[in-house]
Amino acid sequence: MTAWLLEDSADYVIVGTGAGGATAARVLAAAGHDVLMVEEGPRLGPEDRPRDLLRGMGRAVRGMGTQATLGKTPIPLIQGRLVGGSTAINSGIIWRMPDDVRRQWTDEHGLGWLVDEPEMERIYDVIEEELEVTKTPEAVFGGNSRKMAEACESLDLPGQAMVRNAARCVGSSNCLQGCTTGARMSMDNSYVPRAIRDGARLHPLLRVKRVLRSGGRATGIEGDVVEKGTRRRQGRFRIHARKAVIVSAGVVHTPVLLEASGIRGGLVGERFQAHPGLAVVARFDEPINMSFGATQGYEVPQRSRGFKLETLALPPEMLAARLPGTGARWQARLAELDHYAQWCVQVRMEAKGSIHRSFGGGPAARFEPTARDVGVTQEAVALLCQMFFAAGAKEVYPGVGHLPEVITDPKMADAIYDAKLTRPDFHFVASHLFGTAAAGKNHRLSVVGEDLAVHGIDGLYVMDASVFPTNMGVNPQHSIMTVVYRATERLANARRVAA
Amino acid sequence: MIGLERRWAKDVLSGFAAAGDSDQGDPRPRLVPQPGEVNFLEAYEGMIHNGTFLSGIGMRVALTFAALSPLWLTGRPTRFGSLPGDERAALLDRLLHHPVFLVAELTLLLKLCACMALFRSAGLRARSKYDVSEGDPSPEAAETGSTRPEANRLPVLHEGQVTR
Numbered sequence: 001m002t003a004w005l006l007e008d009s010a011d012y013v014i015v016g017t018g019a020g021g022a023t024a025a026r027v028l029a030a031a032g033h034d035v036l037m038v039e040e041g042p043r044l045g046p047e048d049r050p051r052d053l054l055r056g057m058g059r060a061v062r063g064m065g066t067q068a069t070l071g072k073t074p075i076p077l078i079q080g081r082l083v084g085g086s087t088a089i090n091s092g093i094i095w096r097m098p099d100d101v102r103r104q105w106t107d108e109h110g111l112g113w114l115v116d117e118p119e120m121e122r123i124y125d126v127i128e129e130e131l132e133v134t135k136t137p138e139a140v141f142g143g144n145s146r147k148m149a150e151a152c153e154s155l156d157l158p159g160q161a162m163v164r165n166a167a168r169c170v171g172s173s174n175c176l177q178g179c180t181t182g183a184r185m186s187m188d189n190s191y192v193p194r195a196i197r198d199g200a201r202l203h204p205l206l207r208v209k210r211v212l213r214s215g216g217r218a219t220g221i222e223g224d225v226v227e228k229g230t231r232r233r234q235g236r237f238r239i240h241a242r243k244a245v246i247v248s249a250g251v252v253h254t255p256v257l258l259e260a261s262g263i264r265g266g267l268v269g270e271r272f273q274a275h276p277g278l279a280v281v282a283r284f285d286e287p288i289n290m291s292f293g294a295t296q297g298y299e300v301p302q303r304s305r306g307f308k309l310e311t312l313a314l315p316p317e318m319l320a321a322r323l324p325g326t327g328a329r330w331q332a333r334l335a336e337l338d339h340y341a342q343w344c345v346q347v348r349m350e351a352k353g354s355i356h357r358s359f360g361g362g363p364a365a366r367f368e369p370t371a372r373d374v375g376v377t378q379e380a381v382a383l384l385c386q387m388f389f390a391a392g393a394k395e396v397y398p399g400v401g402h403l404p405e406v407i408t409d410p411k412m413a414d415a416i417y418d419a420k421l422t423r424p425d426f427h428f429v430a431s432h433l434f435g436t437a438a439a440g441k442n443h444r445l446s447v448v449g450e451d452l453a454v455h456g457i458d459g460l461y462v463m464d465a466s467v468f469p470t471n472m473g474v475n476p477q478h479s480i481m482t483v484v485y486r487a488t489e490r491l492a493n494a495r496r497v498a499a
Numbered sequence: 500m501i502g503l504e505r506r507w508a509k510d511v512l513s514g515f516a517a518a519g520d521s522d523q524g525d526p527r528p529r530l531v532p533q534p535g536e537v538n539f540l541e542a543y544e545g546m547i548h549n550g551t552f553l554s555g556i557g558m559r560v561a562l563t564f565a566a567l568s569p570l571w572l573t574g575r576p577t578r579f580g581s582l583p584g585d586e587r588a589a590l591l592d593r594l595l596h597h598p599v600f601l602v603a604e605l606t607l608l609l610k611l612c613a614c615m616a617l618f619r620s621a622g623l624r625a626r627s628k629y630d631v632s633e634g635d636p637s638p639e640a641a642e643t644g645s646t647r648p649e650a651n652r653l654p655v656l657h658e659g660q661v662t663r
């Protein structure tokens with residue numbers, strides 16, 4: 001007989017505490033339901049968020065950012081593994097779902113109820129109020145964002161201060177390691193504690209391995225209790241769900257968990273989409289002081305061209321790794337780390353990949369950008385280089401193979417548009433992930449319905465970015481929270497009426 | 500981790516930031532680690548421990564490529580760690596620009612690992628000038644009264660200031 005290190009039960013058991021899971025917990029707990037949140041990662045307070053990347057990322061980022069797609073040209077897939085999920089390491093950028101995406105979901109995927117416009121507007125307002133959403137004030141732009149604003153003015157580009165859920169941001173430029181000032185209203189700092197105040201419970205450090213089922217309905221979860229520092233297995237746990245299991249493990253792990261639970265085939269793990277991106281760095285004669293300012297504070301939306309440009313202040317470890325060269329040449333660049341700015345592009349790629357459970361039990365992700373995706377990226381990199389020169393940069397480092405490592409002449413930036421570049425020239429990273437358990441009306445073309453219930457299984461829901469049938473071309477967390485909020489309200493009310 | 504891997508890790512990772520004799524005439528200031536200031540092995544072990552299983556294999560493959568690069572890139576059967584600093588740096592530079600994507604990408608992972616080690620040293624980090632220092636506050640820092648201001652110093656914006 002199995003000796004369980006932990007056994008528990010609740011009406012609603014939620015796997016994952018990121019944008020999706022925490023929002024579901026917030027709504028259900030506020031409605032008076034008995035909720036238990038289960039999270040693989042630890043709960044980290046400000047004192048657990050060291051500034052150095054080795055410890056900071058080691059604790060909070062899954063695989064320290066090395067989880068990647070398979071193939072000859074892997075793309076790292078960055079995700080948080082801690083209470084708050086990826087929201088606990090993100091930059092707090094808030095965008096409502098663009099209307100064309102909402103209409104596409106309605107017309108092509110039959111999700112009119114889920115993304116009903118007036119309801120979405122109502123929920124946006126609630127979330128924006130609760131998460132203190134505001135426009136980034138110029139006082140915390142820092143040199144990085146200020147330079148992008150200057151470039152936009154000079155080139156007449158539609159730049160704007162970012163809207164973020166960090167009204168009290170003091171510009172410590174530390175979002176990736178976690179906001180130690182508590183200014184950013186990530187889920188660990190907002191909906192998770194709020195749900196707990198409303199009676200929900202939280203079990204961190206539980207790695208769910210399987211959803212338990214009996215007679216066509218989900219009855220609970222089981223998996224391993226893990227140790228905080230080493231993440232080694234301490235023993236096993238089992239939790240009984242009296243009403244429903246909600247899987248919110250994120251785009252990479254939700255399909256793995258479903259497949260491990262015998263829910264395979266159809267579109268499970270398919271239609272994986274993303275906004276992969278890359279960064280361009282430039283050196284200015286004057287100090288930029290990237291360590292001061294909102295981590296991301298200014299943006300240039302270019303949705304019609306398939307991309308969005310953003311400022312991105314990174315810790316010195318990442319900036320240094322991005323600077324060209326080795327040895328003495330590199331050390332000379334390192335000696336003036338206060339003179340660099342870094343901007344990035346997020347590309348709305350048309351490519352569709354897949355994430356399935358591998359032989360070893362972990363995720364096996366496949367995603368290959370198309371020729372069109374590569375072309376869009378090339379155009380965006382060229383524009384970023386032009387913008388840097390417009391802002392007064394002396395050297396630009398595109399970081400793209402078959403382009404010069406260091407560009408000193410604006411004409412060379414113009415030439416990037418026509419350069420012959422191919423997929424392996426670009427070093428992408430992806431943090432906006434979608435799909436793998438897509439929602440839709442047609443059972444053959446989706447995994448969950450418009451109420452986010454898994455087709456054919458009672459009491460099992462998916463509530464995270466994996467239900468997105470498409471990507472969006474804007475930062476996703478607000479749309480994830482809003483869609484989950486809407487579906488959970490229905491669940492909370494339906495169950496209350498039934499009771 | 501066996502002794503050879505540890506030695507290779509130290510030799511290779513320190514190779515990114517090794518001072519080369521031929522560059523001594525370069526007048527530009529450089530960020531050079533002091534002897535014993537940086538623990539490269541700790542960063543290597545940390546990345547292997549925290550990374551995925553596949554990335555651990557990748558790191559080890561990258562390390563092997565780099566440690567044996569004198570042989571397979573230049574045909575010299577010399578130990579990587581016995582080469583002068585500028586030669587080690589030049590070999591790593593060639594690997595970073597290798598036409599095979601995976602070789603270049605894995606070497607970049609080693610460079611990131613070297614950076615994790617370098618900037619874990621408080622002294623080296625301070626010398627890099629990355630962090631705005633008390634003596635050299637940015638205009639914004641001066642405005643908020645501190646180089647690392649505490650939460651709540653800035654007023655919360657009013658609702659009307661929210662734009663979407």
Ligand SMILES: Cc1cc2nc3c(=O)[nH]c(=O)nc-3n(C[C@H](O)[C@H](O)[C@H](O)COP(=O)(O)OP(=O)(O)OC[C@H]3O[C@@H](n4cnc5c(N)ncnc54)[C@H](O)[C@@H]3O)c2cc1C
Nearest residue numbers: 016018020040085086090092093208250464465475476477
């Ligand atoms: C560095 C970074 C910056 C970003 N910046 C922004 C931004 O500024 N604005 C924006 O809109 N979006 C941003 N994003 C994207 C956004 O954070 C994500 O899209 C969003 O958090 C996804 O929500 P989710 O609920 O699907 O998954 P997540 O938030 O990733 O949550 C999934 C949770 O499930 C847990 N989990 C997984 N498997 C298991 C298991 N087996 N057992 C138990 N728990 C498990 C994970 O540990 C994690 O906590 C960023 C992402 C990253 C990584």
Ligand code: SF4
Nearest residue numbers: 169170172173175179
């Ligand atoms: S920049 Fe600093 S203060 Fe502002 S939200 Fe990010 S971590 Fe918090």
